[in-house]
Amino acid sequence: MSKFLLLAFRNVFRNRRRTLMTLFMVGGGVAGLLLVGGFFAYMYNGIREGSINNGLGHLQIFTSEHFTRDEVRVLDTGIDNWREVAARVKTGAHVRGIAPRIEFYGMVSNGVKTSVYMGSAVDPEAEKSLGFVTKITSGHDLDSKPSGEVEALIGSGLAKSMNVQVGDGLTVLAMTSDGALNGVDVEITGIVNSGMKEYDDRYLRITLPSAQRLLQSDRITNLVVGLDATKNTDSVYEALAPELRGQPQKLVLKKWIDLATSYNQIHSLFNTIYLFIGVIVFFMVLMSSVNTLLMSMMERTREIGTMLAMGTPRLWIIALFMTEALLLGALGAAVGLVAGNLLASVIDFVGVQLPPPPGSTEAMKFYVFHVPALMFASSLLVILSMVLASILPAIRASRLQIAEALSHV
Amino acid sequence: MSKGLGSQSRKTEENSMDEIVNVEAVSRRFSLDTAPTRHSARTFVSALTSANMSVSAGEFLAISGPSGSGKTTLLNLIGCIDRPTSGRILVDGVDTSQLKPNGMSKLRRERIGFVFQTFNLIPVFTAAENVEYPLLVQGVAAGERRARVAEALESVGLSDRAGHRPDLLSGGERQRVAVARAIVHRPALVLADEPTANLDTHNATQLIDLMHGLNRRLGLTFIFSTHDARLLEHTERIIRLTDGEVVSDSSAQGGSHE
Numbered sequence: 276m277s278k279f280l281l282l283a284f285r286n287v288f289r290n291r292r293r294t295l296m297t298l299f300m301v302g303g304g305v306a307g308l309l310l311v312g313g314f315f316a317y318m319y320n321g322i323r324e325g326s327i328n329n330g331l332g333h334l335q336i337f338t339s340e341h342f343t344r345d346e347v348r349v350l351d352t353g354i355d356n357w358r359e360v361a362a363r364v365k366t367g368a369h370v371r372g373i374a375p376r377i378e379f380y381g382m383v384s385n386g387v388k389t390s391v392y393m394g395s396a397v398d399p400e401a402e403k404s405l406g407f408v409t410k411i412t413s414g415h416d417l418d419s420k421p422s423g424e425v426e427a428l429i430g431s432g433l434a435k436s437m438n439v440q441v442g443d444g445l446t447v448l449a450m451t452s453d454g455a456l457n458g459v460d461v462e463i464t465g466i467v468n469s470g471m472k473e474y475d476d477r478y479l480r481i482t483l484p485s486a487q488r489l490l491q492s493d494r495i496t497n498l499v500v501g502l503d504a505t506k507n508t509d510s511v512y513e514a515l516a517p518e519l520r521g522q523p524q525k526l527v528l529k530k531w532i533d534l535a536t537s538y539n540q541i542h543s544l545f546n547t548i549y550l551f552i553g554v555i556v557f558f559m560v561l562m563s564s565v566n567t568l569l570m571s572m573m574e575r576t577r578e579i580g581t582m583l584a585m586g587t588p589r590l591w592i593i594a595l596f597m598t599e600a601l602l603l604g605a606l607g608a609a610v611g612l613v614a615g616n617l618l619a620s621v622i623d624f625v626g627v628q629l630p631p632p633p634g635s636t637e638a639m640k641f642y643v644f645h646v647p648a649l650m651f652a653s654s655l656l657v658i659l660s661m662v663l664a665s666i667l668p669a670i671r672a673s674r675l676q677i678a679e680a681l682s683h684v
Numbered sequence: 685m686s687k688g689l690g691s692q693s694r695k696t697e698e699n700s701m702d703e704i705v706n707v708e709a710v711s712r713r714f715s716l717d718t719a720p721t722r723h724s725a726r727t728f729v730s731a732l733t734s735a736n737m738s739v740s741a742g743e744f745l746a747i748s749g750p751s752g753s754g755k756t757t758l759l760n761l762i763g764c765i766d767r768p769t770s771g772r773i774l775v776d777g778v779d780t781s782q783l784k785p786n787g788m789s790k791l792r793r794e795r796i797g798f799v800f801q802t803f804n805l806i807p808v809f810t811a812a813e814n815v816e817y818p819l820l821v822q823g824v825a826a827g828e829r830r831a832r833v834a835e836a837l838e839s840v841g842l843s844d845r846a847g848h849r850p851d852l853l854s855g856g857e858r859q860r861v862a863v864a865r866a867i868v869h870r871p872a873l874v875l876a877d878e879p880t881a882n883l884d885t886h887n888a889t890q891l892i893d894l895m896h897g898l899n900r901r902l903g904l905t906f907i908f909s910t911h912d913a914r915l916l917e918h919t920e921r922i923i924r925l926t927d928g929e930v931v932s933d934s935s936a937q938g939g940s941h942e
Contacts, residue, residue, distance in 0.1 A: 278813065278820050285808035581804040584765050585865075586793020587821050588786075677765040681800065682756075 279591075283598040287606070290571070297567055298607045301657045304556040305611020306618060308653035311552055313619050313643035315545050319538075320644065323505065326535045329469075330407045332374070332499035333508045334515070335534060336360065339525040341496065348452050349379045353494030355524050361498055367515060369507040374401035374499040377486045381449035383429075383479060385437045392433060392479040394449070396486030396495075405501035409480070414441035414465030417482050425485040427461035430478030431468045439463055447479065451491040459489045505531075553653075557660045560604075564664035568600060572668040579672050580680025589673040596669035597662055604661030608654035615650075619643035703774070704873050704905045705739040705762055710771035712757050712928075731757040732928045734771070739907060741872070744899045746916055747909045749925035755909035756877055758925065762907065763796055763875045764788040776872040793821055797866030799876035799908070803858040805850040811861045812837060812846035818869040836864040840894055856887030860894060867898060876908035880915050892918050 288294055327333060340352040354360065361373045377396035382389050399419040402409075409416060409428065417426050427445065429437075439445060441463055448458040461481060469475055487493055502511055508530055519526040532539065572579070579592060627641035712732040732754040739745055747755045760766040761773055764780050765788075772781040776795050783791065792798075797818070805814045815836050819829045837843050840860040850858050859879060866874050876895070880888035892915050899906050908915070916922060924932040 278816070281813075282806070282808065289808060577802075577804060578806060581798075581800065582806075582817075583789075584763070584792060584798050585818050585821060586789050586791075586796075588789060591821070678760045681765070681804070 279595070280598065283595055283602055286571075286575075286595075286599050287602050290574075293567060293570070294603065297564065297603055298610050300563055301560055301604060301607025301661065302610030302614055304560050304657055305608050305653045306615035308553060308556055308656070309611070309615030309646075309649055310619060310622075310643055312549060312649040312653070313615075313646055314641060315549055316644040316646045316649070317642045318545070319542055322538050322541055323531075323535070326538050327501075327505060327531050328406055328408060330402070330409075330499070331531050331535060332405065332407075333502040333505060333531050334500040334512060335529045335531075336364070336498040336500065336519060337496070337527050337529065339527050341527075348450055348454065349496060350377065350452050350490050350492040350494045353377070353492065353496050354498065354526065355494060356522075357495045357498060360519070360522065360526065363518070364498070364500060364515060367511060369502045369504070369511050371501045371503050372401060372405045374398055374405055374407070374501070375483060375495045376497050376499055377483060377490065377494075378496045379449055379486060379490060381447060383433070383437065384446045384448065385439055385443075386446070388437060390433060390436055391477060392429075392447070393474075393477040394447070394479045394481065394486065396481050396483045398483050405499070407501075409465075410468055410470070411465040412468045414463065416465060417480065418464070419482065424462035425459050425481060425488075426464045427485075428465045428467050428478075428480040429463055430475035431466050432472060432476030433478060434463070434466050436476065441465060447481070447489060449489050451489075453491070455491075457489055457491060459485060461485070508532075553656060556653075557656055560657050560660040561664045564600065564603075564661050565667055568596065568665050568668040569671070571599075572596065572672045575672075576675065576680050576683040579675055580677050580683065583675065583677045584681065592673040593669040596672055597665045600661040600665030600669075601658060604658035605654075607661070608657050611657070612650055612654065615653075616645055619645060702741050703738050704741045704743075704776055705737070705907065706774040707735055707737045707758070707762065708772050708774075710735045710758075710761060710768040710773060712754075712761060712766070713769045730928050732761070732768075732925075735925075735928075735930050737923055737930060737933065739873075739905060741905055742899070742903045743905050743907075744896060744918075744920050745905075745907045746919040746922045747907065747925060748911055748916060748922050749931075750911065752927075753925040754928040755925055757928075759875050759877050759907065759909050762873075763798060764792050793818070794869070795872045797869070797871040797874040799859070799862050799866045799874065799879045801878040801881045803850070803855075803862045803882070805858055805861055805865075807850050810847050810849055811842060811853065811857075811864075814850070814861055815864045815868050818865060822869055824869075832868055833864075836868040837861075839867070839898065840864045854887070855883055856890055859883060859887070859891055863891070863894060863898070867902070867904060871904075873905045873907065876906065878909055878912075880910065880912045885914065888912065888914055 338352050338354055344352040357375055361375065364370060365373050375398055379394040379396065381392060381394065383392045399417045411428065412431060417428060427447065434440065437445065443463050445461050445463065446458050447461050448456060451457045467475065467478055469478070483495070502508060512528060512530055516528045519528050582592065622641060622643050629639040629641050631638050710732060711730065711734055713728040713730050716727040716729055735758060747758055749755050761768050762775065764775065772779055775791060778791060780788065780791065806817065809817065812833050815833045816829050819832060834843065837846055840863050842857060842860055842864065845853060845857060853861065880891055883891060895906055896918050898904050910916065922934045923930055
């Protein structure tokens with residue numbers, strides 16, 4: 276067996292120039308996959324952590340009826356004993372903090388014009404403690420204990436539509452749990468620009484007590500749980516979910532990934548693009564390797580004939596060619612891993628800037644993550660491609676007519 | 685005798701126990717059409733016509749004749765690397781016409797050694813590894829392989845060149861390695877196709893002496909094709925072919941070729 280492998284290994288380096296070209300091609304494919312995949316991984320990470328730190332949190336707690344609720348009377352399905360739940364969850368491992376929220380809807384009026392809003396009521400201190408950032412372009416964030424007027428942050432689009440600015444007043448209207456229309460006057464303390472137009476056109480944020488006063492309820496819609504690291508999401512979820520199911524009010528726990536719609540869409544889109552690139556690399560390696568291995572087979576026709584004449588089983592010839600392809604693929608993958616990781620390190624060190632993506636004003640950094648799973652998958656891909664490419668030459672070699680092969684020039 | 689070649693292909697004739705090869709009315713035709721059409725008749729060329737011969741164990745036999753006379757074709761047929769169009773060949777008691785491809789391969793692997801005109805050594809293997817190859821294919825254990833390779837290389841006088849690759853060996857040395865490779869698995873029969881054709885006189889003479897010595901010392905049966913007069917001088921028996929037909933057999937004429 277060792278001699279057989281030795282023969283395959285030495286055959287790989289028989290025509291060094293051709294082997295180098297093949298290694299360059301296979302390695303290039305692996306390096307390309309690592310660079311693109313590493314950049315995508317960086318991008319996913321940025322979007323994921325951005326979503327989590329912009330207020331999504333790692334986990335969120337809702338009542339089980341929340342997702343089938345009537346969106347007019349939002350707190351009908353809210354959490355009753357949320358303070359106890361929050362206190363209990365906060366003691367868990369990896370939990371950094373908890374922020375209660377009310378998501379509500381209604382109308383906002385400046386006395387002349389009325390518009391629809393999507394409201395979010397928060398505890399500013401809890402939000403800050405979790406590091407959730409609100410992009411305020413003018414004014415300041417909500418005060419957790421306001422002395423006078425009810426404070427509000429509104430989206431830049433809504434502010435423009437209502438023709439208001441920081442310091443102006445608005446009336447916020449919403450339906451209470453008993454079906455009555457209630458309203459509170461608010462003073463705008465800040466204008467928010469998230470970068471997403473649809474969001475900024477409807478955005479309104481007030482404090483939790485203000486919303487509870489508006490909605491005439493002590494309930495909240497959800498509790499946002501922040502963890503010390505995203506990687507702990509699953510373990511905390513596994514620990515918390517059974518505990519929450521045991522509460523008097525049936526509560527459900529959602530992971531950030533279940534709630535991050537845009538992240539999932541982007542992830543799915545770029546995964547498809549990556550898969551497409553992978554398929555291209557696979558076929559590129561396959562097609563060019565078939566040609567290379569066929570050439571190698573043709574050059575060794577007389578030698579194969581000799582081996583067959585000496586009684587070498589035809590399966591050995593197939594195995595020899597496939598082993599050579601496997602070795603070539605593995606060596607190419609190793610070259611690609613080294614080259615890809617080196618290039619990634621250089622790119623990360625130099626700090627290449629990309630133009631701002633659509634809908635953003637900030638330049639994007641071209642940073643490449645070193646992802647072991649990608650290294651494994653891309654290596655496997657090219658090795659598989661090489662082995663597949665060797666099937667045709669291997670079968671042809673094994674089927675050579677010995678007498679003809681021995682007289683081959 | 686080789687094991688497992690199939691009882692159906694075993695030699696049935698009792699009167700030829702020491703016959704290592706028996707060629708009975710063997711013909712071989714080749715088609716000249718690479719892609720014959722449905723309406724055109726195939727064109728054939730006859731490389732061998734109704735050849736008969738028998739070779740006893742321990743013979744040192746030359747098949748001689750001009751180029752295109754069918755020497756290589758006859759050797760290929762005896763060596764089970766080609767099949768006759770008609771007739772049958774018994775090798776070491778086995779009717780090769782009854783063998784399936786795997787059986788032919790097994791017979792070649794275990795009972796026949798080959799020496800080629802152009803040496804045909806595996807270029808990425810050393811001399812010792814080339815000699816070891818037939819044993820590797822047979823699945824001989826590593827320890828025994830080492831001993832037999834050393835013995836074979838010693839018998840051809842190349843023990844000191846064991847670690848050299850073919851490109852570092854002279855033509856004569858390469859052919860001696862090829863001879864060592866052909867005898868290392870102790871075959872019943874060694875077939876050599878024009879073994880001295882690519883050698884100078886000195887190396888050719890050395891090779892002839894070597895093969896003759898192995899024939900005498902080990903009792904190995906050698907059948908080789910040649911039109912090299914130097915080789916023919918050392919041969920006890922010569923079968924002459926012309927245009928695919930056996931025109932003379934010196935043994936039948938009382939060994940009077942000299």
